[in-house]
Amino acid sequence: MQKTSNVEELQAIAKQTRRYIIEMITEAKSGHPGGSLSAVEILVTLFFDVMRHDPANPKWPDRDKFVLSKGHGCPVLYAVMAECGYTPVDELKNLRKLGCIYQGHPDVRFLPALEASTGSLGQGLSLAVGMGLAARLNQSPSRAFVVLGDGESQEGQIWEAAMFAGYHHIDNIVAIVDYNKIQLDGFVKDILDLEPLVDKWQSFGWNVLNIDGHSIPALQQAFADASATKGKPTVIIAQTIKGKGVSFMENNPKFHGMAPTADEAKKALEELA
Ligand SMILES: Cc1ncc(C[n+]2csc(CCOP(=O)(O)OP(=O)(O)O)c2C)c(N)n1
Ligand SMILES: [Mg+2]
Numbered sequence: 547m548q549k550t551s552n553v554e555e556l557q558a559i560a561k562q563t564r565r566y567i568i569e570m571i572t573e574a575k576s577g578h579p580g581g582s583l584s585a586v587e588i589l590v591t592l593f594f595d596v597m598r599h600d601p602a603n604p605k606w607p608d609r610d611k612f613v614l615s616k617g618h619g620c621p622v623l624y625a626v627m628a629e630c631g632y633t634p635v636d637e638l639k640n641l642r643k644l645g646c647i648y649q650g651h652p653d654v655r656f657l658p659a660l661e662a663s664t665g666s667l668g669q670g671l672s673l674a675v676g677m678g679l680a681a682r683l684n685q686s687p688s689r690a691f692v693v694l695g696d697g698e699s700q701e702g703q704i705w706e707a708a709m710f711a712g713y714h715h716i717d718n719i720v721a722i723v724d725y726n727k728i729q730l731d732g733f734v735k736d737i738l739d740l741e742p743l744v745d746k747w748q749s750f751g752w753n754v755l756n757i758d759g760h761s762i763p764a765l766q767q768a769f770a771d772a773s774a775t776k777g778k779p780t781v782i783i784a785q786t787i788k789g790k791g792v793s794f795m796e797n798n799p800k801f802h803g804m805a806p807t808a809d810e811a812k813k814a815l816e817e818l819a
Contacts, residue, residue: 547630551595556762559629560590564791565818566625566638572811574642577650580801582622584726584759584786585693589614589626591765592691601631604659608686611661611677615670616695616724617651618803624648632659668701670694671721675711678719678779689718689773697729700738705750711779712751720772721752721781724759726788728799747781759784792817 550556563586571577589612593599597610614623621641628635633647640646647657651665662673674692681688694704711719725743727734734740747754753775757764765784772780788802789795792814795806806814 547594547601549594551766553762553766556587556590556594559594560586560762561791561818563590563622563625563629565815566628566635567621568792568806568811568814568818570621570624570638570641570648571805572808573639575805576642576803577621577805578618578803579621579792579795579806580728580788580798580803581616581619581695581724581726583790583792583795584788585616585619585622585724586790587760587762587765588693588722588724588784588786589622591762591769593626593630595766596769597691598687598689599630601627601659604632607684608688610688611674611690613662613670613673613677613690613692614652614664615673615692616667616698617663617665617670619693619695619724620648620650620652620665623652627657627659633657667695667698668703671704671707671711674719674721675707675716678711678716679714681718682716689720691720691722693722693724695729696723696725696727696734696740697737699723699740699743700729700734708747708750708752708781715751715777716779717776719779720769721779722759723781723783724786725783726786726790728788728797728802730802732799743783747783751778753778753780754783755780756783757785759786760790 674690677690795801
């Protein structure tokens with residue numbers, strides 16, 4: 547695959563990724579557009595610029611690892627993996643079909659290039675911690691990146707893993723919180739507010755970076771800072787907009803887990819032209 551640090555090229559990939567997300571969820575008539583669209587720049591920057599990985603050799607032992615802890619957002623992961631060359635682009639239209647590699651939540655039984663099956667919220671940070679510890683034991687340069695939801699961050703297991711990683715100085719892992727302010731059925735602040743989120747992660751011993759999660763240069767800088775930070779794990783609080791890129795989905799809780807109608811999809815794709 548062709549990697550790039552060029553911001554315009556990465557933005558073009560991000561736009562194509564958004565188009566795939568709309569197309570696949572529309573075809574499936576179900577799925578989670580909002581939290582897929584909010585994480586596009588995060589995954590595009592990781593897979594096309596930052597991570598050391600090789601789609602031709604998915605089990606390369608020293609590869610960097612990626613875990614989508616908020617597994618319901620898998621359309622963004624499938625689109626990016628397909629664009630990298632892990633999996634076929636033309637299969638994306640079979641999202642959520644019986645037996646398809648692109649299941650409704652990431653499933654290694656169907657897609658072995660995944661690092662883990664996810665979707666039961668709260669577990670991904672623990673997985674990344676294990677991967678980080680294993681890499682340390684093996685003296686491997688491999689790093690683990692895990693994307694968490696903000697609603698997901700209400701899970702107790704996240705904070706157990708955060709405490710463990712801080713205490714054990716696991717500096718080869720990076721957590722990215724997709725802070726889109728919306729969970730399944732409403733706004734995070736109205737259900738169980740996370741604030742002060744930066745202070746919480748800092749108090750667990752983490753290096754905390756608070757950035758615009760749709761700015762590719764800000765993401766590139768944050769991942770470079772994370773890599774240079776020794777003795778502490780890093781968390782990137784990525785300030786995002788749920789449904790980013792499609793006007794009527796932006797900041798709209800309705801599109802957490804609802805497919806667009808054919809008319810809505812047409813309008814969305816016009817906006818993403
Ligand atoms: C353990 C568990 N409880 C409940 C769910 C159902 N569920 C799926 S998505 C979701 C809301 C997640 O909100 P957030 O983490 O903010 O996701 P995003 O906004 O990024 O889509 C819930 C409760 C689940 N998948 N796993
Ligand atoms: Mg959210």
